[in-house]
Amino acid sequence: MAEDDRLEAAPLSFLSCVAEVARLLGLGTGSAVPEDRRARHLAHVVRKPLLESARLPEELFAPLMAAAIYDPDPSHCRWFVEPTVYAFGRRRAMTALLEYLRAGTEAERAGAKRAWYCAHVPLRADRSPAYAPDGSRDPALDETRDVVDEWRMASDGPGHESAAARDRDEA
Template sequence: MTFAPLPGWPQDRTSAFRLQLAELARLAGVDLPDRMPRDREWQGEARMAFRRALRTVETLPDLLFDPLLSTAVLDPDPSHNRLFVEPAVTVFGRRRVQTALIEYVRTGTDYERAGAARAWYWAQAPLRFRGGRTRVPTPESKAEFDAVGDLRAAWHEATLREFVSNDDLDVRRCILPGLPLNPRHYPADLHDLVAEAVHIARTHSDEYLRHRVEHQLG
């Protein structure tokens, strides 16, 4: 089964990203391109400016952590936000980045919650597997994956609770693709919430949610 791409965010929300990007540029000493007639083109050029500036960076001042992660969370593009997430993970550590994203889901605005769900994809510890057809992970990647197991569980619980309790469509659209829907991923006291999340997605008026949940359950 194929599934529809995640719908984009409303255009009027990109203004928050522009402002945050300008603030990060000021703090980091990065020159942004001049404004262009098309905002999307300017965003692309601005991201590339940061990519060039951060490509070989091994350390950043601590004062850049919050602005860097906030820029990632506010970035309306779910692919290009990695340009801000990955340097934050490299310099400040995966645990600190994941902890901050969990806090966004728990206490942020709906816009920030949705953005944190998009950013989480790039903050995860990927499993890398040995050559051939084996599904045995390399010891190094398994150790890195296990090191943040507690945060992964905290993320799943926080996003599950948010999906069920928050009726903001963008929040639900952004959370669902990364939300495990098998009760075995959760403690027993959350199993009813998993069933409720499935019911919400299956009966929702939004076509993306209905399509996506069947893909994940299939």
């Protein structure tokens, strides 16, 4: 992933990522919440406005993807992936995850793998106002066959050996 597309904060943490999403949505920082619970609190705060938005500003794309990648809970990273898929398209979200898989740190690659599963969320017109009033959406936003093929190659390619290969080598 290009450096321009990543958050500038270093080191990144789930709290810094979700705090940036909250800031961009104008929802505050949750500073009254103890720090050990602040990240999950902010995730709860941003979830509803993200899903209720027909459009999200471009500046939210990278922070949403970073929050999904850094969310330590595999069942909650969907809270950031799902609105990203609705607002920016499955193709763009999956392409960003592919870039994390290819060029990210070990932690980012692990987060990308968790978020990849969530990027396959079924899209429903009644779930998001991101659809046109007639319930339609540009199919190009969600065309991912080539990205899925690239993901498979990157998952099994050099530096990203498959679980089967690791198990074989460890035996």
